[in-house]
Amino acid sequence: MSNQKKRNFQIEAFKHRVVVDPKYADKTWKVLEHAIHEIYNHNASGLSFEELYRNAYNMVLHKFGEKLYSGLVSTMTSHLKEISKAIEAAQGESFLEELNRKWNDHNKALQMIRDILMYMDRTYIPSNHKTPVHELGLNLWRDNIVRSSKIQTRLLNTLLDLVHRERTGEVIDRGLMRNIIKMLMDLGSAVYQEDFEKHFLEVSAEFYKVESQKFIECCDCGEYLKKAEKRLNEEIERVTHYLDTKSEIKITNVVEKEMIANHMLRLVHMDNSGLVNMLLDDKYDDLGRMYNLCRRVPNGLLTIREVMTSHLRETGKQLVTDPERLKDPVEFVQRLLDEKDKYDSIINKAFINDKTFQNALTNSFEYFINLNARSPEFISLFVDDKLRKGLKGVSEEDVEIILDKVMMLFRYLQEKDVFEKYYKQHLAKRLLSGKTVSDDAERSLIVKLKTECGYQFTSKLEGMFTDMKTSQDTMQGFYASHPELGEGPTLVVQVLTTGSWPTQPSATCNLPSEMSALCEKFRSYYLGTHTGRRLSWQTNMGNADMKASFGKGQKHELNVSTYQMCVLMLFNNAERLSYKEIEQATEIPAPELKRCLQSMACVKGKNVLRKEPMSKEIGEEDAFFVNDKFSSKFYKVKIGTVVAQKESEPEKQETRQRVEEDRKPQIEAAIVRIMKSRRVLDHNNLISEVTKQLQQRFLPNPTEIKKRIESLIERDFLERDNVDRKLYRYLA
Amino acid sequence: MPRASKRKAAPASSSSVTAPPPDQSRSRTAKATSKTRLKESDQIDNLFDTYANSSLGQIDPEGIETLCSDMKVEYTDVRILMLAWKMKAQRQGYFTKDEWQAGMKALKANTLLKLVKALSELKKEAEAPQNFEDFYSFAFKYCLTEEKQKGVDIESTCELLKIVLGYQFRSQVDSLVEYLKVQKDYKVINKDQWMGFLRFCKEISFPDMANYDENQAWPLILDNFVDWKKQKSGGR
Numbered sequence: 001m002s003n004q005k006k007r008n009f010q011i012e013a014f015k016h017r018v019v020v021d022p023k024y025a026d027k028t029w030k031v032l033e034h035a036i037h038e039i040y041n042h043n044a045s046g047l048s049f050e051e052l053y054r055n056a057y058n059m060v061l062h063k064f065g066e067k068l069y070s071g072l073v074s075t076m077t078s079h080l081k082e083i084s085k086a087i088e089a090a091q092g093e094s095f096l097e098e099l100n101r102k103w104n105d106h107n108k109a110l111q112m113i114r115d116i117l118m119y120m121d122r123t124y125i126p127s128n129h130k131t132p133v134h135e136l137g138l139n140l141w142r143d144n145i146v147r148s149s150k151i152q153t154r155l156l157n158t159l160l161d162l163v164h165r166e167r168t169g170e171v172i173d174r175g176l177m178r179n180i181i182k183m184l185m186d187l188g189s190a191v192y193q194e195d196f197e198k199h200f201l202e203v204s205a206e207f208y209k210v211e212s213q214k215f216i217e218c219c220d221c222g223e224y225l226k227k228a229e230k231r232l233n234e235e236i237e238r239v240t241h242y243l244d245t246k247s248e249i250k251i252t253n254v255v256e257k258e259m260i261a262n263h264m265l266r267l268v269h270m271d272n273s274g275l276v277n278m279l280l281d282d283k284y285d286d287l288g289r290m291y292n293l294c295r296r297v298p299n300g301l302l303t304i305r306e307v308m309t310s311h312l313r314e315t316g317k318q319l320v321t322d323p324e325r326l327k328d329p330v331e332f333v334q335r336l337l338d339e340k341d342k343y344d345s346i347i348n349k350a351f352i353n354d355k356t357f358q359n360a361l362t363n364s365f366e367y368f369i370n371l372n373a374r375s376p377e378f379i380s381l382f383v384d385d386k387l388r389k390g391l392k393g394v395s396e397e398d399v400e401i402i403l404d405k406v407m408m409l410f411r412y413l414q415e416k417d418v419f420e421k422y423y424k425q426h427l428a429k430r431l432l433s434g435k436t437v438s439d440d441a442e443r444s445l446i447v448k449l450k451t452e453c454g455y456q457f458t459s460k461l462e463g464m465f466t467d468m469k470t471s472q473d474t475m476q477g478f479y480a481s482h483p484e485l486g487e488g489p490t491l492v493v494q495v496l497t498t499g500s501w502p503t504q505p506s507a508t509c510n511l512p513s514e515m516s517a518l519c520e521k522f523r524s525y526y527l528g529t530h531t532g533r534r535l536s537w538q539t540n541m542g543n544a545d546m547k548a549s550f551g552k553g554q555k556h557e558l559n560v561s562t563y564q565m566c567v568l569m570l571f572n573n574a575e576r577l578s579y580k581e582i583e584q585a586t587e588i589p590a591p592e593l594k595r596c597l598q599s600m601a602c603v604k605g606k607n608v609l610r611k612e613p614m615s616k617e618i619g620e621e622d623a624f625f626v627n628d629k630f631s632s633k634f635y636k637v638k639i640g641t642v643v644a645q646k647e648s649e650p651e652k653q654e655t656r657q658r659v660e661e662d663r664k665p666q667i668e669a670a671i672v673r674i675m676k677s678r679r680v681l682d683h684n685n686l687i688s689e690v691t692k693q694l695q696q697r698f699l700p701n702p703t704e705i706k707k708r709i710e711s712l713i714e715r716d717f718l719e720r721d722n723v724d725r726k727l728y729r730y731l732a
Numbered sequence: 733m734p735r736a737s738k739r740k741a742a743p744a745s746s747s748s749v750t751a752p753p754p755d756q757s758r759s760r761t762a763k764a765t766s767k768t769r770l771k772e773s774d775q776i777d778n779l780f781d782t783y784a785n786s787s788l789g790q791i792d793p794e795g796i797e798t799l800c801s802d803m804k805v806e807y808t809d810v811r812i813l814m815l816a817w818k819m820k821a822q823r824q825g826y827f828t829k830d831e832w833q834a835g836m837k838a839l840k841a842n843t844l845l846k847l848v849k850a851l852s853e854l855k856k857e858a859e860a861p862q863n864f865e866d867f868y869s870f871a872f873k874y875c876l877t878e879e880k881q882k883g884v885d886i887e888s889t890c891e892l893l894k895i896v897l898g899y900q901f902r903s904q905v906d907s908l909v910e911y912l913k914v915q916k917d918y919k920v921i922n923k924d925q926w927m928g929f930l931r932f933c934k935e936i937s938f939p940d941m942a943n944y945d946e947n948q949a950w951p952l953i954l955d956n957f958v959d960w961k962k963q964k965s966g967g968r
Contacts, residue, residue, distance in 0.1 A: 683949035706952050713924045714882060720924065725931060726949045 025064040028055045029071050035116065036072070039109045040079045049116065057119045065124030072117065076137065080106075080144035088150045096158055099151075100179050103141070110137035142187045146195065155180075159196060160203050166238070167207065178242035185244055197247055201254055204235075208258035216263050220273035222286040228259040229289055252296070261297040268307055275307050279346065287350035301356070309360045312343065316368030320375065329374075333382035337405050340365065366412045373656075376419035377647065379409055383445065384426040391437050399441050407448050417666075417697045418659050420457060425502045427461060431468050432494060432541055453696060463500030471495050478525050491518050495526065495535070508587040509539035509562065512569035539563065540592065548608065551628025558608065559638045563588050563596045568608070571626050579622045594618040599639060605632060606639045667700055667708045675718060675730040683726045773833070775842040780832045791832065793825040803848050810895050811851045814858045817870045824874050859900070865930065871896050872926045883920030886912050893929065901933040911957045918953055925951045939965070 035052050038044055059068045083102050090098040114121065114133040121133050131139065145151055159180065162172045184192040208231070215224050232255050239248040260267075268275045268290075278286045294300030319325060319339065325332050343361050351357045369375050383406055391399050413419055430436045443465070450458040471494040478493075479485065511519060523535055542562035549555050560568065566586045570577055577585075583593055597618050601611040610627040613619075647655065670693045675681060681689070686709070687702050694700050709728065712718045721727035783795035791799070800807045819835030821827055827835075836842060839850040858867045871892060875884045884892070890909045898905050908929060918925075928951040936944050941962070946955045 684947065702947075703952065703955070706955075710922075710924060710951055714922050720927075720949070728949070 025059060025062070025067055028059050028064070029067060031055050032059075032068070032116070033071060033075055036075045036079070036109075036113060039112050040105075042105075044112060052116045053118070056117050060120045060124045065120055065128070068117070068120055069124065069130060072113070072133070073136070073140070076113075076140050077144060080140055084145050084148050084151060087145065088148075088154075095154065096176055096180055099145075099155070100176060100183070102145075103179075103183050106137070106141055110134060113137070138187055142191060146184070146187065146191065152195070156196065156199055160200065163200065163238075164203075164207065167234070174241050181242050181244070189244075192244060197244070197250070200247075201250055204251060205254050205258055208255055209262075212259045212263055216266060221267050221270045221275075221290075222273060222278070222283065224263075224267060225286065225289045225293060228255070228293060231255055231259060232293075256293075256296045260293050260300070264294065264297065264300060264303060268303055275304060276311050279308065279311060279343075282342065282346065284346065284349040287346060291351050291354075301354070305357060305360050308357070309364050312361070312364040313367055315339070316364060317371055320368055320372040326372075326374070329378035329381040330385045332378050333406075333409070336365075336369070336409060340405070340408065362412070365409075366414075369409065369412045370414045373415075374652075376413055376415055377422045377652075377655075379406065379413070380419055380422035380426050382406065383423070384430065387430060387437055387441060387445075388435050389437060391441055396440070399438065400444065403441065403445050403448060406445075407452060410449075411452065415659075415698045416453065416457075417662065418656075420697075421502070421655060421659055421662075424461065424464075427464060428502050428541075431464060433543065457697075460500045463497055467496050467500065468494060474526065477529075478522060481525065482521065485518070485521070489514060489518065491515075491522060493522055493526075496538070504538060504540060506536055506538050507540055507589045507592065509537075509566060510585065510587050511537075511539070511562075512566060514569075515565075539566075550608075550626070550630050554631060555635075556630075556632060557636045559636065560600075561596065561639075563592060564600060564639060567593075567596060567600070571609075571624075575625065577624050579618060579620055579624070582624065597624065601627075606637065608637075608639065663698060663700065663704070664708060666694065666697070667705055668712060670694055671705070671708060671712060672717060672730075675728060678730070680721070680727055680729050682724075683728065686728060772842045773837075776833055776836045777829075779836070779842070779844065779847075780827075780829055784829075788826075789829065791827040796825065796827070802844060803851070805848075805851065808895065810899070811855055813871055813874070813895065814854050814867065815851065816874060817858065817867050818854060821874065824877050868896060868930050869923075869927065872923060883922045884926070885920055886918070889921045889926070897930070897933060901938075904933045904938050907939070907961060908957065911960055915953075915956065915960070917956065921953075925953050928954055 032052060032055055035047050038047060056068060059065065083106070087095070087098050087102055110133070114137070117133050124130070125132055130136075146155065159177070162177060166172045181192070181196070184196050211231075212228075215227055219227065232252060235251045235255055236248060239245065239251060243251075275287075275290065277283075278290070290304065291301070294304050316339070319335060320332075325335065340361075347353060347357045347361065372378075386402065386406075391402070394402070410416070410419065427442075430442075436442055446458050446461055446465075449461075474495060475492060478491075485491075510516075519537065526535060527533065539562045544560055544562060544565035546558045546560060546565060546568065547555065548558050548568070558568075563586070566588065567582055570582060570585055574581075579597070582597070583590065586593065588596065597609070597611075598616075599606065601607055601609040601618075601624065602616050607627050608630050610625045610629075611618075612623045612625070667690065670690045671686065674686065674689045674693070687705055690705050691700055691702075709718065713720065713728075716731055718728050719731055721729055780791065783791045783799050785792040785795060796812070797807055800809070800812060805811060815835065816824075816827075818838055819827060819831040821831050821835075836847070839847065839854065841847040841850045857863060872884065875888055875892060876882070890912055893905050893909060912921075932950070932954055939961070941958055944950070944958050946958065
């Protein structure tokens with residue numbers, strides 16, 4: 001254990017003797033260098049992996065890692081330079097193929113080299129912060145091949161050219177493309193992006209800019225959208241086949257921007273083929289395509305929605321203000337329902353039931369349906385028509401569908417209380433004339449209204465039904481207790497509770513003696529069982545069935561109004577009656593009497609009376625006779641029906657006035673309710689609270705609310721605050 | 733006789749009234765202060781009795797008219813209204829003894845001359861910002877002659893406006909009066925509207941009315957007035 005000359009004396013564990021020969025390193029390196037050459041020359045088979053590994057290992061062990069590494073670098077580099085030349089020399093098509101081939105070779109070589117140098121990879125390299133072998137190989141490839149001045153541009157241009165050719169319809173070698181692109185990706189995402197993707201996107205943008213300009217000049221909207229969609233799909237497919245998946249979003253953005261976003265307004269508003277035309281023609285496919293494409297760009301859906309909304313509002317406004325349409329209320333409402341169906345379809349089939357579009361539809365309808373103040377009346381008339389005859393023979397399900405659609409329109413109404421008023425009037429007429437097609441349908445609608453508006457809305461309506469039922473029972477009881485009346489005229493009385501039915505002032509009318517006796521009997525019967533009540537006959541609402549025989553022997557059964565019955569019965573005792581005589585006898589008010597006489601004397605097919613002179617107007621001096629020549633195809637002739645009709649102007653005014661009057665107490669009740677709970681509230685908040693509370697029924701006018709507030713102040717329900725005049729205080 | 737008893741004298745001609753009676757009370761010494769005061773209240777009572785309707789025990793409209801002419805003040809002068817205010821008179825056209833006494837004491841007047849002098853002070857007092865609203869409000873209440881009456885008819889309101897506000901807000905009052913006479917919405921003005929008029933004059937610039945906001949809690953009659961005025965002047 002001396003430590004002088006024999007420095008060689010070392011104890012080696014299990015390796016063979018190592019000679020520290022200054023030339024050792026060189027020699028070893030030469031072996032390895034040679035091996036690398038051989039590997040690159042596809043002569044690797046003759047090499048011994050074990051030996052090479054050992055050599056590399058020894059070099060590193062003996063602190064010659066540096067030499068090994070730098071040797072590796074230079075050897076590889078020189079090889080790559082040669083390869084580079086070979087690739088550059090390739091002509092035309094074979095450029096990419098050569099590149100691809102050489103790349104594969106390189107990778108194989110690299111793997112072998114890495115295996116050989118694994119020890120260095122694991123020890124020398126990390127501790128000296130050098131690039132690992134595999135990565136080094138890639139970097140060298142990158143720097144010497146891909147980014148070599150002669151190859152870099154050529155590579156990019158070749159790739160871009162191939163893409164372009166594919167876009168213009170040629171078929172290209174996708175596999176080759178994939179490999180080359182993968183090579184770039186393997187070299188690092190920075191390489192892929194810098195050397196390819198960035199330029200790819202720029203060139204694509206340019207390409208699509210030009211193409212979109214060309215298309216937009218010559219295509220209509222639908223065609224253009226088809227083309228755009230096709231291109232979009234192509235690009236997505238391209239990415240799946242030979243580009244990095246991360247590129248998909250980038251290239252689709254490019255297409256969306258160039259083809260769609262830049263031209264969107266022009267497309268949507270295109271004459272004869274834009275959005276509006278598609279809507280008008282129910283072009284579901286085109287609309288769906290437009291929706292899908294616009295969804296991809298900022299504000300795309302917003303634009304479509306806005307255009308649809310303004311078109312719908314405009315159409316709707318024309319619908320409700322067109323004087324032609326206003327002539328037939330049923331037609332008017334049907335047209336509205338059709339329009340709603342149309343757009344429901346469109347939103348369903350083309351806009352995937354997008355909620356924002358449904359809302360836009362709702363808003364538009366709410367807007368224009370309320371532009372016409374008669375909408376509530378017309379909707380009620382529509383329902384009336386359906387419940388009288390329209391729903392005859394319709395299945396229960398279909399009835400529900402129609403009623404639900406009507407409810408939809410009802411929801412859009414601002415003035416629901418006006419609808420209620422008309423509905424009540426029309427319902428009353430239907431019930432009293434027994435003209436409703438289906439009791440179930442009536443009740444079903446009431447239930448729907450109740451669900452929508454609450455109990456108060458429908459309680460009176462339900463009261464009307466109850467009255468009808470009760471009256472039936474009453475009539476049974478009446479005839480049961482008066483069996484002697486079985487022979488005489490049959491009386492059917494409907495007893496109506498005053499609060500529930502629309503109020504009508506009852507006018508004078510002298511019933512024929514046969515009837516008045518009967519009516520009195522009924523009255524005493526009824527009051528006998530219901531003391532404390534008061535009955536008043538509503539002669540303007542009744543009807544009668546009469547058997548009539550005419551001069552030539554024709555017999556007919558006439559269905560007439562009560563007034564008409566009174567007039568006709570007079571002719572049982574007189575041949576000729578003047579207007580004055582009729583008026584005196586019946587005491588029916590003049591306007592009603594005139595109408596009644598007109599309907600029996602001046603209408604073809606219903607002229608059971610003859611008038612002299614034969615003019616259309618009823619004059620005070622006219623004389624009336626039974627029309628012996630009366631003829632009709634039918635045995636049963638209906639002369640007076642109490643059908644619900646569109647109101648005349650003065651009637652409309654009256655109804656409107658009554659609605660306004662009804663609103664006043666509702667507004668006051670709302671004010672008191674709110675003030676009672678809040679105690680103190682300022683003016684603007686009070687107005688908005690009141691509006692909110694009432695909006696289910698109608699939209700109150702702020703001026704009207706103010707009037708009510710002032711009235712309440714005068715009646716000491718509220719007072720103004722002394723200091724802040726904008727505050728109201730509740731007075732208990 | 734130098735000291736004519738004023739007790740039951742009929743309203744004499746002005747000249748005799750204006751001559752003040754020799755004020756005996758002042759010449760007495762200080763230690764007779766209670767007696768002095770008594771004397772003063774006596775004089776107040778005496779003055780009351782001069783004008784009162786003896787069967788009623790109150791000064792009635794006729795008496796007030798006489799009082800006014802004695803003071804050389806117009807019956808419709810705003811100062812009479814202010815006097816009623818000072819007295820807290822409950823009933824238009826009548827002063828009770830208590831009201832008279834309270835008022836005269838508050839004015840520190842025990843003679844007619846002192847009362848006349850006090851009137852001009854009273855005007856300033858009533859018009860002082862802190863008092864004016866109270867006076868204005870009183871003026872309205874004073875016009876509610878019937879029991880449970882809530883409003884004053886248009887004619888009277890117009891007259892009242894002129895008397896009470898005419899001095900301070902001439903142009904507003906002229907416009908308002910013109911409007912009230914042509915409008916058909918209201919036949920009677922209630923308290924809330926009356927107070928609104930004052931607020932309007934005080935807060936709203938006139939005649940442009942630029943700072944009027946009808947979304948504020950102004951009485952509806954004023955909203956209508958502003959619309960009417962704007963249409964009249966700038967309608968074209």
